[in-house]
Amino acid sequence: xxxxxSARVPLEERIEDxxxxxxxxxxxxxxxxxxxxxxxxxKKDDGFxxxxxxxxxxxxxxxxxxxxxxxxxxxxxxxxxxxxxxxxESAKAANMVQRYVMEHTRLGIPVLxxxxxxxxxxxxxxxxxxxxxxxxxxxxxxxxxxxxxxxxAEIRSRGAHIGLVSALDILHDPRWGRSEECYGEDPxxxxxxxxxxxxxxxxxxxxxxxxxxKVAVVLKHLCAQGTAQGGxxxxxxxxxxxxxxxxxxxxxxxxxxxxxAGFMAAYNEIDGVPCHANKRLLTGILREEWGFDGIVxxxxxxxxxxxxxxxxxxxxxxxxxDSGVDLSLWDTAFSTLxxxxxxxLVREADIDRAVRRVLRLKFRLGLFDHPYVxxxxxxxxxxxxxxxxxxxxxxxxxxxxxxxxxxxxxxxxERRRIAVIGPNADQLYNQxxxxxxxxxxxxxxxVLQGMRMAAxxxxxxxxxxxxxxxxxxxxxxxxxxxxxxxxxxxxxxxGGSSARRFDGMFDSNGEAIVPEGETSNPxxxxxxxxxxxxxxxxxxxxxxxxxxxxxxxxxxxxxxIQGRPHALAGVVxxxxxxxxxxxxxxxxxxxxxxLLFGKANPSGKLPVSIPRSAAQLPVYYNQKDPGRPRVYxxxxxxxxxxxxxxxxxxxxxxxxVRLSRGEISVFELQxxxxxxxxxxxANTGRSPGAVTVQLYISARESGITRRIAELKAFRKLELAxxxxxxxxxxxxxxxxxxxxxxxxxxxxPCRVTIGIGGCSQxxxxxxxxxxxxxxxxxxxx
Numbered sequence: 001x002x003x004x005x006s007a008r009v010p011l012e013e014r015i016e017d018x019x020x021x022x023x024x025x026x027x028x029x030x031x032x033x034x035x036x037x038x039x040x041x042x043k044k045d046d047g048f049x050x051x052x053x054x055x056x057x058x059x060x061x062x063x064x065x066x067x068x069x070x071x072x073x074x075x076x077x078x079x080x081x082x083x084x085x086x087x088x089e090s091a092k093a094a095n096m097v098q099r100y101v102m103e104h105t106r107l108g109i110p111v112l113x114x115x116x117x118x119x120x121x122x123x124x125x126x127x128x129x130x131x132x133x134x135x136x137x138x139x140x141x142x143x144x145x146x147x148x149x150x151x152x153a154e155i156r157s158r159g160a161h162i163g164l165v166s167a168l169d170i171l172h173d174p175r176w177g178r179s180e181e182c183y184g185e186d187p188x189x190x191x192x193x194x195x196x197x198x199x200x201x202x203x204x205x206x207x208x209x210x211x212x213x214k215v216a217v218v219l220k221h222l223c224a225q226g227t228a229q230g231g232x233x234x235x236x237x238x239x240x241x242x243x244x245x246x247x248x249x250x251x252x253x254x255x256x257x258x259x260x261a262g263f264m265a266a267y268n269e270i271d272g273v274p275c276h277a278n279k280r281l282l283t284g285i286l287r288e289e290w291g292f293d294g295i296v297x298x299x300x301x302x303x304x305x306x307x308x309x310x311x312x313x314x315x316x317x318x319x320x321x322d323s324g325v326d327l328s329l330w331d332t333a334f335s336t337l338x339x340x341x342x343x344x345l346v347r348e349a350d351i352d353r354a355v356r357r358v359l360r361l362k363f364r365l366g367l368f369d370h371p372y373v374x375x376x377x378x379x380x381x382x383x384x385x386x387x388x389x390x391x392x393x394x395x396x397x398x399x400x401x402x403x404x405x406x407x408x409x410x411x412x413x414e415r416r417r418i419a420v421i422g423p424n425a426d427q428l429y430n431q432x433x434x435x436x437x438x439x440x441x442x443x444x445x446x447v448l449q450g451m452r453m454a455a456x457x458x459x460x461x462x463x464x465x466x467x468x469x470x471x472x473x474x475x476x477x478x479x480x481x482x483x484x485x486x487x488x489x490x491x492x493x494x495g496g497s498s499a500r501r502f503d504g505m506f507d508s509n510g511e512a513i514v515p516e517g518e519t520s521n522p523x524x525x526x527x528x529x530x531x532x533x534x535x536x537x538x539x540x541x542x543x544x545x546x547x548x549x550x551x552x553x554x555x556x557x558x559x560x561i562q563g564r565p566h567a568l569a570g571v572v573x574x575x576x577x578x579x580x581x582x583x584x585x586x587x588x589x590x591x592x593x594x595l596l597f598g599k600a601n602p603s604g605k606l607p608v609s610i611p612r613s614a615a616q617l618p619v620y621y622n623q624k625d626p627g628r629p630r631v632y633x634x635x636x637x638x639x640x641x642x643x644x645x646x647x648x649x650x651x652x653x654x655x656x657v658r659l660s661r662g663e664i665s666v667f668e669l670q671x672x673x674x675x676x677x678x679x680x681x682a683n684t685g686r687s688p689g690a691v692t693v694q695l696y697i698s699a700r701e702s703g704i705t706r707r708i709a710e711l712k713a714f715r716k717l718e719l720a721x722x723x724x725x726x727x728x729x730x731x732x733x734x735x736x737x738x739x740x741x742x743x744x745x746x747x748x749p750c751r752v753t754i755g756i757g758g759c760s761q762x763x764x765x766x767x768x769x770x771x772x773x774x775x776x777x778x779x780x781x
Contacts (some may be wrong), residue, residue: 148200175231184607219239260395282324410598450593650685
């Protein structure tokens with residue numbers, strides 16, 4: 001038996017044995033992922049059949065490195081329940097693909113099946129979670145780790161091996177259509193959720209990746225897409241190395257430390273260098289500095305975009321490969337690598353380097369030893385009640401109560417007649433986000449349905465749509481106003497939508513194409529990939545609907561279903577209560593109903609600052625400290641609601657911050673000593689509630705300009721009425737070091753203000769001095 005086929009042979013020996021047997025054509029085949037997975041099969045009356053296009057692709061490379069999106073379903077792919085692969089059919093289809101590749105190639109190298117997982121699995125019957133912005137609002141990575149684990153079990157049971165997970169983008173400009181894919185605006189928060197995604201889907205150790213309920217994680221995007229100029233998708237990121245390291249790399253570093261199998265390069269450029277051509281990033285930092293040994297995957301057709309730098313496909317491929325890209329995605333350039341070798345643009349040794357990484361992942365996943373999956377597994381895994389309940393809990397914890405004037409919420413039994421109004425009240429797809437699969441008929445719960453489920457028996461709920469998301473039709477306004485007039489309370493459900501249409505237009509990489517400035521028949525899709533906005537105000541006639549409903553005098557509870565933080569100046573003053581629910585997923589309507597009627601207590605905190613106007617941007621909380629206030633003349637400079645903010649139906653009180661010591665030296669921190677920080681937390685209200693205790697630092701006299709505040713720790717806990725509890729955090733080198741003038745991550749003498757509280761702007765504080773040496777002498781320079 002060949003060495004590479006024996007599970008008893010050490011991993012690296014298996015890789016070298018296999019690599020030594022491969023032709024250049026076969027090597028190049030392993031670095032390509034050219035085919036859209038839905039083009040690999042066709043559904044007929046007697047089942048699924050492989051297409052001639054798929055067979056030709058396997059023959060072209062003497063195998064296939066990876067196949068993207070075999071199970072993907074959405075308007076771009078055109079896959080639905082009539083022509084796609086359901087959960088019950090998926091393992092059989094995956095085995096069919098794998099068997100053909102292994103039996104019709106000389107070496108029998110298995111193919112990686114790659115699936116899109118930005119918020120759950122984008123497949124028919126796939127587990128669909130609230131979007132990342134909602135996940136970040138839970139401030140509960142442990143909860144999300146459980147959810148990611150269930151998603152991984154579903155994906156692997158269907159026969160797929162890699163999940164492409166959105167995690168690394170930091171939301172600095174909410175005009176960006178992909179805002180919903182970010183965990184928020186803070187690198188520490190994003191890092192904790194990135195860890196949760198990797199550990200939930202891959203396991204705690206690399207060995208677990210080969211398990212029957214785990215998949216390899218490829219994290220995207222590396223990096224800085226969330227700070228693109230003008231909020232335009234894939235635009236240049238106008239940042240330097242300090243911003244890169246302080247803001248945009250921590251989540252990637254956390255993902256690497258958690259064992260992520262791969263990273264996907266980003267579309268944008270940084271200081272003139274596209275990420276797919278950024279050797280300093282993909283090789284210097286990722287591999288040489290961090291010691292990463294996994295794969296780097298290209299984003300869709302991104303290598304072809306390097307033609308603007310190189311002039312030919314072969315040169316573009318050579319540039320990307322040399323920079324550190326290992327596996328392509330749909331592009332032409334990497335298919336010319338064999339020709340690039342003949343032209344002297346690429347060394348075969350560099351191709352070998354990338355092939356080793358792809359093969360290593362296949363071996364680590366156990367595909368050479370166990371290439372097939374049980375064909376009865378997905379039926380028992382997909383659709384379990386555990387999935388739905390966990391999904392609903394994420395939705396419950398992600399909703400952020402922004403305003404509750406006069407205690408309007410939760411709605412009591414005296415509010416018998418309830419008007420539910422708005423374009424997002426009864427539209428399931430509007431609460432699911434972009435990268436969403438076609439949903440089976442009868443699944444999912446809208447806000448209207450969820451309210452009817454949670455309402456008291458004597459409640460009379462009437463519904464009127466009122467208007468669309470961006471549609472300018474006035475047809476439904478009068479009906480909505482009449483419904484509000486006769487009600488005891490109006491629940492107005494507004495916001496945005498990332499719902500795609502099957503008659504929509506899409507680019508070659510799948511992003512939506514919405515015509516610029518379209519007014520005659522505007523798309524209702526106002527968020528998602530390719531859908532960037534200049535104005536963050538609510539679209540269409542939503543503001544008018546709000547004002548006319550509020551003018552009736554009926555109290556208004558506003559529920560915002562959105563994929564980005566819309567500007568709310570001119571909105572919140574018309575409402576007694578405001579609940580921000582982001583895109584809460586298929587169970588979101590049930591969760592919102594429970595929250596509105598007090599069957600659950602809101603505990604979400606903002607993962608991103610909410611602006612008053614797009615003209616304020618940027619408003620993210622951790623901007624550089626200018627040393628003195630820099631204000632606008634025409635409006636307040638502060639965001640309308642700050643990062644970390646969120647109310648509850650109960651009240652919490654923070655005591656004084658207590659430090660285990662007021663001074664610590666650089667040497668002690670380098671040696672692993674830490675400072676304990678404790679605060680007394682009390683629930684002073686009448687109901688149990690969960691709260692996220694947040695710890696921030698701000699430093700001065702450290703030799704560089706520091707940030708106004710930096711999140712360094714948080715903990716979510718639940719307290720009963722009257723309960724008090726001490727909450728203790730530890731601050732050590734990792735939390736107190738920073739990138740100094742020499743761009744070294746180090747502790748320096750400085751003064752540190754430590755603040756603890758319920759949001760970034762409401763903190764109780766204490767002072768810590770970091771000295772150069774010794775203890776008891778504050779030597780700062």
